[in-house]
Amino acid sequence: xxxxxxxxxxxxxxxxxxxxxxxxxxxxxxxxxxxxxxxxxxxxxxxxxxxxxxxxxxxxxxxxxxxxxxxxxxxxxxxxxxxxxxxxxxxxxxxxxxxxxxxxxxxxxxxxxxxxxxxxxxxxxxxxxxxxxxxxxxxxxxxxxxxxxxxxxxxxxxxxxxxxxxxxxxxxxxxxxxxxxxxxxxxxxxxxxxxxxxxxxxxxxxxxxxxxxxxxxxxxxxxxxxxxxxxxxxxxxxxxxxxxxxxxxxxxxxxxxxxxxxxxxxxxxxxxxxxxxxxxxxxxxxxxxxxxxxxxxxxxxxxxxxxxxxxxxxxxxxxxxxxxxxxxxxxxxxxxxxxxxxxxxxxxxxxxxxxxxxxxxxxxxxxxxxxxxxxxxxxxxxxxxxxxxxxxxxxxxxxxxxxxxxxxxxxxxxxxxxxxxxxxxxxxxxxxxxxxxxxxxxxxxxxxxxxxxxxxxxxxxxxxxxxxxxxxxxxxxxxxxxxxxxxxxxxxxxxxxxxxxxxxxxxxxxxxxxxxxxxxxxxxxx
Numbered sequence: 001x002x003x004x005x006x007x008x009x010x011x012x013x014x015x016x017x018x019x020x021x022x023x024x025x026x027x028x029x030x031x032x033x034x035x036x037x038x039x040x041x042x043x044x045x046x047x048x049x050x051x052x053x054x055x056x057x058x059x060x061x062x063x064x065x066x067x068x069x070x071x072x073x074x075x076x077x078x079x080x081x082x083x084x085x086x087x088x089x090x091x092x093x094x095x096x097x098x099x100x101x102x103x104x105x106x107x108x109x110x111x112x113x114x115x116x117x118x119x120x121x122x123x124x125x126x127x128x129x130x131x132x133x134x135x136x137x138x139x140x141x142x143x144x145x146x147x148x149x150x151x152x153x154x155x156x157x158x159x160x161x162x163x164x165x166x167x168x169x170x171x172x173x174x175x176x177x178x179x180x181x182x183x184x185x186x187x188x189x190x191x192x193x194x195x196x197x198x199x200x201x202x203x204x205x206x207x208x209x210x211x212x213x214x215x216x217x218x219x220x221x222x223x224x225x226x227x228x229x230x231x232x233x234x235x236x237x238x239x240x241x242x243x244x245x246x247x248x249x250x251x252x253x254x255x256x257x258x259x260x261x262x263x264x265x266x267x268x269x270x271x272x273x274x275x276x277x278x279x280x281x282x283x284x285x286x287x288x289x290x291x292x293x294x295x296x297x298x299x300x301x302x303x304x305x306x307x308x309x310x311x312x313x314x315x316x317x318x319x320x321x322x323x324x325x326x327x328x329x330x331x332x333x334x335x336x337x338x339x340x341x342x343x344x345x346x347x348x349x350x351x352x353x354x355x356x357x358x359x360x361x362x363x364x365x366x367x368x369x370x371x372x373x374x375x376x377x378x379x380x381x382x383x384x385x386x387x388x389x390x391x392x393x394x395x396x397x398x399x400x401x402x403x404x405x406x407x408x409x410x411x412x413x414x415x416x417x418x419x420x421x422x423x424x425x426x427x428x429x430x431x432x433x434x435x436x437x438x439x440x441x442x443x444x445x446x447x448x449x450x451x452x453x454x455x456x457x458x459x460x461x462x463x464x465x466x467x468x469x470x471x472x473x474x475x476x477x478x479x480x481x482x483x484x485x486x487x488x489x490x491x492x493x494x495x496x497x498x499x500x501x502x503x504x505x506x507x508x509x510x511x512x513x514x515x516x517x518x519x520x521x522x523x524x525x526x
Contacts, residue, residue, distance in 0.1 A: 018192040022266035026248055026317070032189070033309035034270040038077055045075045054308055055081045061202055061245065061314035072202075072245065074312030076187065079272070080302055082206070085287065091295035096452035098137040099144035099151060099170045099242070099293030108139070108448040112407045115449065118459030119178070119401025120156040122233050128159040131209040132166050132288055132295075135238065136457075138403060139383075139449040144170035145292050147243025148347055150354055152383055152441060154403065158233040160210035163283055165304045167206040169291045171242040174342070174356060175199045176439065178387050178401045180234030181212040186316050187307050189268025195236075195387055196437060198356075199318040200246050200342075206287060206304045207316070209234075235401055237385050239441055244344040244353050249337070257325065260341045264323045267315050273303040321387075321437060326362035331369050336382075336440050346444060355442040365429040372422045375413035381447040382406045382440055389436030394418040397461045408446050416471040 023030045033039050038054060040047045046056050054077040061072040101108050120136060122129050134157030142149015150171070175182070181194035186207040193199040194212075201207050211234045251258060275282075284299040319341065327338050339357045346353035364371055373393070386400040394415040396404050406412050413419070454460075475482075476496065483493035 020190045020192055020271075021269045022318075023269060024263050024266060026260075026262045026265035027313060028267075029311065029313050030267050030315060031311040032268075032270040033077075034272055035308055038270075038309035039311060040077070050077055052308065054078060057081050059204055059312075059314060061204070072312075072314040074188065074310055074314040076307045077309045078187075079274075079306035079308065082187075082304065084302070085298045085300040088289065088296045088298045091288065091297050093294070095133060095295070096136050096450060096456070097153075097290070097293050097295070098140065098450050099290075101140040101149060101151070101448040102143055103448075105448075108450050109454070110407075110446055110448045111454070112410050114407070114410065114412065114463060115403075115405040115453070116396045116398055116461040116463070117154075117403045117405075117453070117457050118397075118399060118461055120154040120235055121458055122156050122158045123458075126158070129157045130159050130161050130164065131155060131157050131234075132161070132164075133157065136452055137293075137450050138453045138457075139405070139447045140240075141381075141443060141445045141447050142242060144242045148353075149242045150344070150443065151240040151242075152403075152447075153238040153240065154235070155238060156233060156235045157209075158211070161208040163285045165206045165208045165285065165287045167287065167289050168201070168203055168240065169289060170293065171203050171240045172245055172344075173201045174239040174241075174246060175201070175236065176238070176385070176387065177234065177236040178385070179236065182234060183210040183212050184208070184316070185210070185305055186268065187305060188310050188315050189271045189307075191268055191316060191318050193318055196322060197318055197320045198341075199316060201316045202245070202314055205314075205316060208305070237403070237439075239354065239356065241344040241353060244346070246342045246344050246356075249340045249343050249355070254327075258327060259339075260319060260324055265317050265319050267317045270307060270309050271305075272308050273305045275303050275306075321358055321360065324358060324360065326360065328363050329366055331366050333366070333369065333371075333374065336442055340442075348444075352442070352444055354444070355440075357440045357442055359433060359438045359440070360436065361431060361433045363429060364432050367427055369427075370419075370422055371425075371427070372414045372418055375411065375419075377409055377411045379408050379444065381408045381443040381445065383443065383447070384438060384440045387437040387439065389433070389438070391438075392433075392436070395464075395467065402459070402461075405447070405449070408443075415467065 037051055050056055057076045057078055059074050062070060098107055134155045136154050138152045138154055140151035176198050177193055177195045184191040184193055184199060184207055187205055191199050284301050286297055286299050289296045327334055336357045337355050340355045341358055342356045344353045384404045388400060391398040398404050479496050486493050
């Protein structure tokens with residue numbers, strides 16, 4: 001039996017889409033009980049004897065010695081402690097999952113080359129691919145055992161986790177569905193996560209993922225084995241951070257409003273499965289543990305989802321991206337971090353490990369400003385994906401469900417044709433990105449790619465080698481104006497065309513090209 005309450009979110013109730021109830025407020029100390037009186041009273045977390053025969057269990061997400069504003073933990077009151085399970089065994093390495101992105105790992109490599117990938121699909125003929133089996137690591141930075149770094153994954157699966165659960169001991173998982181709505185059952189309650197909504201599952205919390213069929217009005221949480229529906233695969237992205245936790249970016253001079261509002265983050269209420277383990281004819285539960293990128297498993301006769309009440313800050317949550325408050329500017333362009341929903345801090349003071357930024361519908365009003373992405377280089381690695389809509393860029397064959405990768409410090413921008421159109425376009429206030437939603441993982445470091453990403457991904461899209469061949473310099477088109485300004489400033493003008501230096505062969509291809517194409521010539525001040 002699943003104990004749950006009807007949906008009570010913001011706005012109009014949506015019982016067909018989401019039967020769950022949530023608590024509001026990012027980072028709050030939440031308090032919830034599925035049965036009244038299950039939480040201990042009288043100022044204690046650890047009574048000598050808990051009510052209803054429950055066991056008290058504590059989960060720390062931060063060190064015991066932490067600042068009060070950073071400390072994060074949860075007290076759970078459950079039917080059986082999580083320690084009650086069979087011995088662990090290591091799972092044979094079958095899935096392309098990585099958690100070490102050091103140069104010493106032969107399964108990853110650092111490259112300055114840009115990459116584009118299409119959507120991940122369930123391999124043909126595979127009928128029972130669960131979330132864990134469908135998780136594929138694209139790349140990352142650092143090492144989970146050092147508690148510093150991150151991993152970027154794509155997922156594709158077509159089967160529910162029946163009497164199975166997963167726990168990631170390496171880091172916190174940010175899930176970004178692209179196709180298929182997810183029913184995520186956690187130890188602390190349930191989350192309905194559809195495309196356009198993201199969810200965060202903290203490290204150490206056990207959870208199970210099922211696909212919500214689009215023609216079903218309510219979620220089926222029964223544990224009876226069902227045939228997987230191959231016509232309803234789920235695909236999306238996951239961003240895993242090691243040793244850090246997701247938080248809201250500082251608002252600074254923005255003041256009280258803007259970006260993602262605290263009240264729009266939703267946490268589950270306590271909900272539990274009631275199973276009589278000693279009498280149940282059902283198969284045992286299998287729990288998969290990820291540690292340092294390796295998988296281990298153990299079995300237990302009872303459900304892991306038996307928490308009747310809990311209180312604390314260390315809990316899963318979800319956020320609907322359509323509630324994000326986009327900023328705009330009347331001149332110049334805002335950096336992508338101006339659209340940051342969540343960030344995770346690095347061990348460098350004041351520096352993000354990664355920023356999760358989104359690009360959705362907004363007004364563009366800047367005047368006398370280049371409105372397309374400008375040519376730039378940055379110390380951050382940029383990994384972008386599309387949740388919904390058609391890619392508006394001109395460089396990459398990117399589509400919804402795919403990913404693009406630009407290594408740190410590598411130059412990039414839109415094509416020559418796109419740049420020239422943007423410089424001549426009539427500018428008026430316009431609403432952009434209608435029916436479009438994309439994101440960027442803005443990573444403050446180099447990122448290594450896995451062998452799966454560079455060689456085994458089902459849809460690797462090659463770069464266009466002649467993309468920049470038609471780019472022209474228009475500087476010398478203005479030679480008369482340039483010399484006029486130089487002479488007016490008391491400076492020598494430019495000699496044009498440039499004299500051919502002694503000893504240079506006229507048959508040199510570069511000289512021949514320059515002689516026939518003045519736009520490609522180089523000039524010196526004389």
